[in-house]
Amino acid sequence: MLTIHRTEREFDHLGEFFDLIGPERTRRLHDAAAEIARRLDGGTLWHVNSTAAGGGVAEMLHILLPLYRSLGVRAGWLVVGGDGRFFEVTKRLGTALYGSPGDGGPLGPAEQTAYLDVLSANAGETRELLGRRDILLLHDHQTAGLVEILGGEVSAVYWRCHVGVDEEGPASDAAWDFLAPFLSGARGLVFSVPWHVPRRLGDHRVEIVPPFVSPFSAKNRVLDEGDVRTCLAHCGLSAPTAGPPARGPLRALRHPVRLVAEGTPNPGEPSLVQVSRWDRLKDMDGVLAAFAAHVEKGYLTLAGPDPLGIQDDVEQGVWFDRCLAAWRELPPATRRRVGLLCLPMADLEENALLVNALQRSADVVVQKSLAEGFGLTVTEAMWKSRVVVASAVGGIREQITHGENGLLVADPADLSGFGTLLARVAAGEVDTGGMGARARLKVLRDFLPDREVIGTARLLDDR
Template sequence: MDKVVLKEQAKIDDYKGIISDGLFNELIVLSEKLKKAKVCHINATSYGGGVAEILRKEIPLAKSLGLNFDWKAVSAEPDFFDVTKKIHNGLQGADIKITADEWELYGACNHNLSKVLNVHDYDIILIHDPQPAEIINCIGKNGAKWIWRCHIDTSEPNQEIANYFLKFLNHYDASIFTMREYILRGMHGDIFIIPPAIDALGDKNKPMSRAEAEDIVKKFGINTERPLITQVSRFDPWKDPVGVVDAYKIAKRKNPNLQLAMVGSMADDDPEGMQIFKDLKRYAGDDKDIFLLSNHDGLNDLEVNAFQKYSDIVLQKSTKEGFGLTVSEALWKETPVIGGNVGGIPTQIEDGKTGFLVNNVEECAEKITYLVNHHGIAHEMGKRGKETVRQKFLLPRLLRDELKVIERLLDA
């Protein structure tokens, strides 16, 4: 397990004028009360995916408030992440069998992780998702308060896999889910509902002019005289990349100038990503208007910002989605979003007001065509979407909510 050292210098004062005075003052009061508490976040990877992205911004923001927050990421062999990817998919409902040998590997790796975690250094241990969740079973609480934070859609889990986790998840002092529907059957104790959030100040979401965005997307071959739709996500079956290509192809029949960009990162804990990327490239065929791009092509946060800003529409056509940070990212840039009507996406999109919720490829294609042909409506949707994100889905609100949980546990 490696401590993640961050160069980011996020400051809460920079959020003045972006968040409400009430939220700002609440954070000041809570941080003053909790400044002596030592908190350790533990997750699967320091790069790639929504959890790492949140922590990369949240930890510096907490430190700017004088809070004592550490972040540690799992270090393990690739076969561990092969197993945890299967577990992840199973908890989201995939019909997957975890063998006895795979469970043994999972438990052994968690046991090894527990050996290098000095629990006595912390008052709060906050474990993210299933990868390091069994550490508590290996080491015990040792005087700390333990929180399990589930970021995935566990509304209809593979029950056999869920039952394995319930054996030790109920040892935690509290658990946090994104939506009430995700609470695993059989969970008890303190359960909190806290949706994730985005950082408005970093390279991915900071203000960018349309001209600057245009210059960046041009470098990747985008024709800025023609409409562009974009999906930003991991290359993952749950993000339905094939369905995105199919919807684009249907919509292109009515809008022959349409272009599609599919932008994603290859996360350290996702062994499937590269294979899905290769399969998707074959599926897209020789269509010169489909651009499959990743961090390996030089796409980092600033470039993602540009694609979300410049696109006429952003898609998040997931079939399962714990939350989908990319929805709020796009709405923050006043770009309308067409999202799958699943998981945490409807929490962010008000159907017909800030974007559209769709249930299949045909509906997605229909809404793409509508928004490409109705620029005024698309613009108004984007403006309303930004205000929704400002009120509900910015990082200081997430930090406030988590500090309230920590305060409650330490006061208990």
């Protein structure tokens, strides 16, 4: 059930990364790595989560583990497994942590038993793996029960929460009623933004460490205009490109893309893109409604993973179907200016390259979340110097200062306000060049991998 995710390679482009962050930050990065190694004293820093692919946590760990290896820190990655009942409970927990009742099911003693039984089985497989000097850094609600179960096996256990709600309510209270008792033995807790720390955990040691993106990953690396056009053609959003076969990373483009559209973008017209899960909290149908009602010029692409390729999250199919029904109800002229794009999930590098190209091709990147943990899709777009129009929720508020490096609508349910912002950018009323440049500088300063290592060193420092 428990698996070790192997990351034997070292961090690609290490020298380029040092050049990017400069000598002072490079020195601080090396000092932080040395501090983590000192604290481990020959042990291993184990990151533990519930998936090796898909989602922001897995994407970060694919970057972080090779970086640790390159910096001389012993680190590993464990992935807990579970049965259908376990993931039903954790899905309910995750939805509740965002303040939504989700399926309305209970989080009572029976659910706690199902949750702990699976984590206990996972823990039983670590007995010969973990050493007394090791440190565990557990990620999210799927792993919180391991604080208590494995606390006596290692030097220290820390727990990190990547999700949260801006205002506590009945649903989030129920989730914390379930989780908080498991956290009493944690040496420290980590949250992405300070306002996601629930009041009941105020007496714990808490560090704020925002997530990060890698400039060199498939989702964020530089793509030239020809590469972007090739990716868009693969998605059906532009005419096929002439020339030699795809080279380099573009050779990964081999799985079909599902595009629902009656028209494609016209050359020179504004391009608006939201890339998200098909999820209620990402509000793709709200973006569609705001665009249809308020944006008279431009083409909107709503892109997400193909629900047919996601067997463990049937709700994505439900919300895609809802968007599809709303698209079909649009007037024909408006319908021709909207495409619903389902990206293949069989090859994660291919998926990441397509996301990269979609964001780089956009004049406006949209993120109209109803709730958000941090919002790495916003970070990724800002790194590409895109203007992001987003809801002022969760970690998006930590990233975007309205009018400086992006645009925010205070109330994500305000379709008129959101549509008006989109229309302003599409009509050329915003200095997209200056705003996009400031967005990239924000990511360079605050949301690259060295900040993660420095934050972890601060967390582990018990002196």
